[in-house]
Amino acid sequence: MLDPQLLRNNPEEVKTAMQRHGADLDLEIFNALETQRKDIQVKTQNLQNERNKRSKSIGMAKAKGEDIQPLLDSVSQLGDELKAAETELQGIQSKLQAIQLSLPNILADDVPLGKDEENNVELRKWGAIPQYDFDVKDHVDLGQSLAGIDFEAGAKIAGSRFVTLSGPLARLQRALTQFMLDMHVDQHGYRETYVPYLVNKDSLLGTGQLPKFEEDLFKISDDSPYYLIPTAEVPVTNLVRDEIIAVGDMPLKFVAHTPCFRSEAGAYGRDVRGMIRQHQFEKVELVQVVKASDSEQAHEQLTQHAESILQALNLPYRLMLLCSGDTGFSATKTYDLEVWLPGQEAYREISSCSNFNDFQARRLKARWRNPETGKPELVHTINGSGLAVGRTLIAVMENYQQADGSIKVPDALQPYMGKITSITL
C-alpha cells in the first residue's frame, strides 16, 4: 500500500509512477472520493462530538437528580443523522481502500523502463558455461534414465505439473535444502524458522498477494478460510504483522524452507516439459526486516547471500535487474538470479530478490520504534529465494552430468549425501 499522504498530496505524481508500473489511477474518481471523504469525515466527527457532549450532560444531570427528559428529546434526532453519516463514510472509505489496495508499489528510480523480460538488464555474469564432448541431456531424460524423476506418477497421484522424486535424486533435493539452510544460518546470520503452509486472508493481504492475485493461489475450499502458501514470504513476513519491533532486534533476518503452491493460471503452454514449472515445489526463502535507511544495502546483501549458494555449487548464473514491466506488484526493485541450464541452453530464473520498501509494512502495520523520536516507523521488508530448491536440483543435474548419464555430486553436497560422489542407476 502506498502512503495515503503521498496519494492525497501528490496524486499526479503518483499517477505517473503508477503508469510506470503498468497500472492506472483514475484521478477524477479518486479526487472526488477524497473530497467526499473529507467532508463526511468532518461531519461525522462533529456529530459524534455533539452526541458525546450531550450524552455526558445527560449523565451529569441524572447524577444530580435533575429531569433529563428534555435533554433526551433534544438528542433523539441526532442518532439517525449520525448513523447515516457513519454509513456513508464507511462506504466511501471502503471504496478508497479498494483503490489503495489495487495500486502497485512505486518503482525505484534505477529500474529500467520496459515491457517484459526482454527488457531486463543483465548486471553481471558468474561462472564459465561448461563445454561437453558428448550429447547433453536435460533433467527429464537424466531423471528418467536414473529412475529418479517420475512425471507419470505425479500426474496419476495428483495431476499435471506434479512430480515424484525417488532414491538418490530425492535425497539430492533434501541435501540441497539442508545445505542452503545451513549456509544461511551459519554464515549469513539468518534465524531458521518453521511456519504454517496454510495461511489466512489477512496474511495474503499483508504481503500483497490479495486482493489482486487470488487466481494464482490454491484455496482450500469455499468454507475454509485457508490458502496454500505460494511462497514462504507470506507466513514469514507476516510474523511482524501488527508488531512494533524493538530497535535492538533490528534487523530481523529469517530463513525458512517450505513447499510452495502455485496455480500457474495463465501459464498454460509454458514449460510443460520437466520440473521447471510445478504446482508444488520446495524453496528456501530469505526475509529481512530492516530500517528504512538500511533497505537498499540489505537488498544487495540478501541478493549476494542467494548468489553465494550458486557459487558454492559452482553453477554459472547471471544477475538481472528486472525492468518496470517485469517487476512484481509489491516490489520497488527486483533482482533475478538466472542459472545456466545446459539442457535448455538458456539461463532460467532460480531466485528473485525484491525490496518492498514500506509497501508491505504499511499493509502489515509492521513498525519499529525509533529511539531518536520515540515514535514507531514503518519497517522495510526484503525477501528473496535462496534458492528455489526444485530448480537448483535441475541445475545440478544438468550441469554435473557425465557422458555415461551419471551425475557427479558437487563437493559442497557430499557431506549431505552419505559421502557418495556420483549418482548412477
Place this chain on the structure above:
RNA sequence: GGAGAGAUGUCAGAGUGGCCGAAUGAGCACGCUUGGAAAGCGUGUGUACCGCAAGGUACCGAGGGUUCGAAUCCCUCUCUCUCCA
C-alpha cells in the same frame, strides 16, 4: 465431541452502563537525592486520523446489535485456558 472460564496499554492487573483512553503496580525515560550505587522522591510514558493550533474523533480479541450514552449488556465468530468424554 461436551461443560465452563477468559481475551483490557510494554507486562501484570482493576474496572459489570455515564466523570474511563482507562485505577494500581512493575518496567522504561528524564530529573532530584548520593562520593558512587541501591533504595527513595518527582515527572513523563499507546496507536491512528482530522486540524496552523487549541482541540476533536476512533480504538479495551474481531464483527454486528441494544441505548441519549458501551471496556461494561445482547448476538455471531476467532483464539487461549481448565475439566469431562
